[in-house]
Amino acid sequence: MKNKKPNILLIYTGGTIGMVKDAKTGALKAFNFKNLLTRIPEIQLLDCDIDTVSFESPIDSSNMNPEYWVQMVEIIESNYDAFDGFVVLHGSDTMSYSASALSFMLENLAKPVIFTGSQLPIGDLRTDAKENLITSIQLASLYEKEQPIIKEVCLYFEYKLYRGNRTTKLNAEHFQAFASMNYPELAESGVHLKINKEHLFNPNSQEPLKIHKTFDNNIALIKLYPGISEALIQTIFSTPNLKGVIIETYGAGNATTQSWFIDILKEQISKGIHIINVTQCSGGGVIMGHYETSSALKQIGVISGKDITTEAALAKLMYLLGVNTRNGNTFKTMYETPLRGEIS
Numbered sequence: 001m002k003n004k005k006p007n008i009l010l011i012y013t014g015g016t017i018g019m020v021k022d023a024k025t026g027a028l029k030a031f032n033f034k035n036l037l038t039r040i041p042e043i044q045l046l047d048c049d050i051d052t053v054s055f056e057s058p059i060d061s062s063n064m065n066p067e068y069w070v071q072m073v074e075i076i077e078s079n080y081d082a083f084d085g086f087v088v089l090h091g092s093d094t095m096s097y098s099a100s101a102l103s104f105m106l107e108n109l110a111k112p113v114i115f116t117g118s119q120l121p122i123g124d125l126r127t128d129a130k131e132n133l134i135t136s137i138q139l140a141s142l143y144e145k146e147q148p149i150i151k152e153v154c155l156y157f158e159y160k161l162y163r164g165n166r167t168t169k170l171n172a173e174h175f176q177a178f179a180s181m182n183y184p185e186l187a188e189s190g191v192h193l194k195i196n197k198e199h200l201f202n203p204n205s206q207e208p209l210k211i212h213k214t215f216d217n218n219i220a221l222i223k224l225y226p227g228i229s230e231a232l233i234q235t236i237f238s239t240p241n242l243k244g245v246i247i248e249t250y251g252a253g254n255a256t257t258q259s260w261f262i263d264i265l266k267e268q269i270s271k272g273i274h275i276i277n278v279t280q281c282s283g284g285g286v287i288m289g290h291y292e293t294s295s296a297l298k299q300i301g302v303i304s305g306k307d308i309t310t311e312a313a314l315a316k317l318m319y320l321l322g323v324n325t326r327n328g329n330t331f332k333t334m335y336e337t338p339l340r341g342e343i344s
């Protein structure tokens with residue numbers, strides 16, 4: 001970018017930010033994006049050029065799936081050279097899943113991709129959409145020595161910029177809907193924009209952008225709870241074509257030591273099914289072997305999700321299965337290695 005205003009592409013996928021109330025039912029539904037920007041005249045004052053593109057049929061993000069992730073990435077792919085940064089408007093419900101997925105899909109990303117949305121529609125008097133949108137655009141426009149400052153997939157909400165694959169939606173009521181419990185904020189918006197440069201993803205790679213579009217969703221997510229039955233676990237593991245399972249365990253990665261449970265996992269691992277241990281806690285991570293109740297998991301070859309979020313764990317599993325890392329040990333090593341800053 002030389003001596004010109006940065007240009008930002010706004011990608012509208014759907015979500016509350018652009019929704020209107022159905023006159024009959026009163027329920028919020030996605031509507032066409034065209035009117036959205038006219039509701040924020042302040043956007044004209046920003047020191048950048050803005051172009052927009054919208055999903056043909058915007059969605060409530062509860063309908064999100066890997067095909068939509070590919071749609072988003074293809075928009076970025078075909079506009080990558082023409083724009084300096086990307087802001088993705090997305091419903092908050094599954095925003096952390098999508099931000100995680102895109103972080104894996106966009107290898108060697110050298111430009112900002114910032115997800116944002118809002119808890120109230122942009123037309124609402126008390127909306128949080130304006131600040132979220134305006135600051136996201138400003139963050140995506142930040143340049144230094146002709147280089148973008150942010151070169152990763154982020155999520156901006158309620159005055160805070162986070163690494164996307166570190167976030168979780170924690171609150172359906174507060175404007176501060178997201179948290180990044182295991183990684184510091186990348187930036188904070190106050191009177192000034194404070195960028196925490198030391199926390200930005202900066203792998204120093206000069207490699208060109210490499211895009212991955214294949215996700216394998218032959219996976220399952222099991223949340224342990226006291227009283228979970230052998231029959232349920234067996235049923236999940238007998239799902240046809242299953243390739244990987246994430247188990248949300250207790251605390252630092254602990255699970256029941258009942259022999260039926262360990263035996264099932266052992267048998268599945270021997271069949272080549274990848275099993276990943278992720279904690280149910282919002283903060284902290286898995287340390288297998290720390291308690292007796294996780295030692296057996298370690299011994300039988302369960303993969304440690306360390307301090308990954310469940311959202312990033314799912315996206316990473318589908319992504320790594322998609323890039324076809326079939327060898328069990330390589331898969332384990334890759335899973336336990338931070339690829340886009342998703343684990344510490």
Ligand code: ASP
Nearest residue numbers: 015016060061091092093
């Ligand atoms: N249900 C909405 C969605 O995720 C909520 C939001 O936009 O924040 O699309």
